[in-house]
Amino acid sequence: MKVPILKQGDYLIASVQSVLTDLDLKQLHDDLVEKVGRFRSRGVIVDVTALDVMDSFAARMLRTIAHITKLRGAETVVVGIQPDVAFSMVQLGLMLDDVTTALDLEEGLAYLKQLVKGNSTKDD
Amino acid sequence: MIExxxxxxxLESDIVTARQQGKKLAKHLDFSSSELTTIATAISELARNIVDYAGGGExxxxxxxxxxKQGIAIVARDNGPGIKDLELAMQDGYSTGKGLGLxxxxxxxxxxxxxIFSEIGKGTTIIVKKWRKQNAC
Known part of the structure; x- marks a missing residue:
């Protein structure tokens, strides 16, 4: 199922559905890279709350998305990794070391707001 | 009960089918939700190996x-090229393809x-099992 992407102010929010194929992930990657440029977004949130399995391919794609959007000037935060999914990821050896994560959408947005604010006003 | x-x-879309079927079957055994996720993740990795390296299998x-004891067994079988060096393939971070080597x-x-059983030119069979914890309540 294609991942819907919402534009909210300076941010893009992608809400991953439970059934995520490799093709959906590649599509999400392409869509986000294009939309970050089109909407001049400063931040991207990938919400994986509904995702029931994160395997090595999905983790690698999320990492790639985070790296590429960063090169395009937008910070990516992955939010909503469920406890069971986190448990399996650690056993598998998927640490997502260099990707910013947050508990949920709210925390993710708060993080991005702070980041963008910090970048634009030095004396804040 | 289906056993x-x-x-x-x-195709890569079969990976999702396999892990959904696996989860559905494992639910018959009262695995915890964490164990169900673990089983589905393992199926995903095994199925992806088949798609990426063997082109097809089951x-x-x-x-x-x-x-x-009760449990679930997952057999991943392909008629692909086989694995040349099993010891190397079992090492973290080793990959001949596009994966993370995990x-x-x-x-x-x-x-x-x-x-794991593998024969060059004939294929690879991997059998994994997850047992239900006896004292789980």
Whole structure:
């Protein structure tokens, strides 16, 4: 199922559905890279709350998305990794070391707001 | 009760089918939700190996019993090129393809039992098992 992407102010929010194929992930990657440029977004949130399995391919794609959007000037935060999914990821050896994560959408947005604010006003 | 499911693996979309079927079958055994996720993740890795390296094969999901224990067995079978160096393939970070090199060693960590048989030019069979914890309540 294609991942819907919402534009909210300076941010893009992608809400991953439970059934995520490799093709959906590649599509999400392409869509986000294009939309970050089109909407001049400063931040991207990938919400994986509904995702029931994160395997090595999905983790690698999320990492790639985070790296590429960063090169395009937008910070990516992955939010909503469920406890069971986190448990399996650690056993598998998927640490997502260099990707910013947050508990949920709210925390993710708060993080991005702070980041963008910090970048634009030095004396804040 | 269904005790055995065979999922043909050819396209990447079959990976999702295999892990959904596996989760559905494992639910018959009262695995915890964390164990169900673990099983689905392992199936995903095994199915992806088939798609990426062998081009096609099958995943067989079975409910099993042994010495009063109940569990699920996942057999991943392909007629691909086989694995040249099994010891190397089982090392973290080793990959000949596009993966992270965590597939096989990671799957072994996810499951309770792990067996691999491979013959050059004939294919690879991997059998993994997850047992239901006896004192789970």
């Amino acid at each position: 055995k499911i065979i999922v043909n693996i050819g 995943i067989i999901l079975k409910l099993i019993q042994q010495n009063g 597939g096989l060693p990671g799957t072994k960590r996810l499951m309770d039992d792990f067996e």
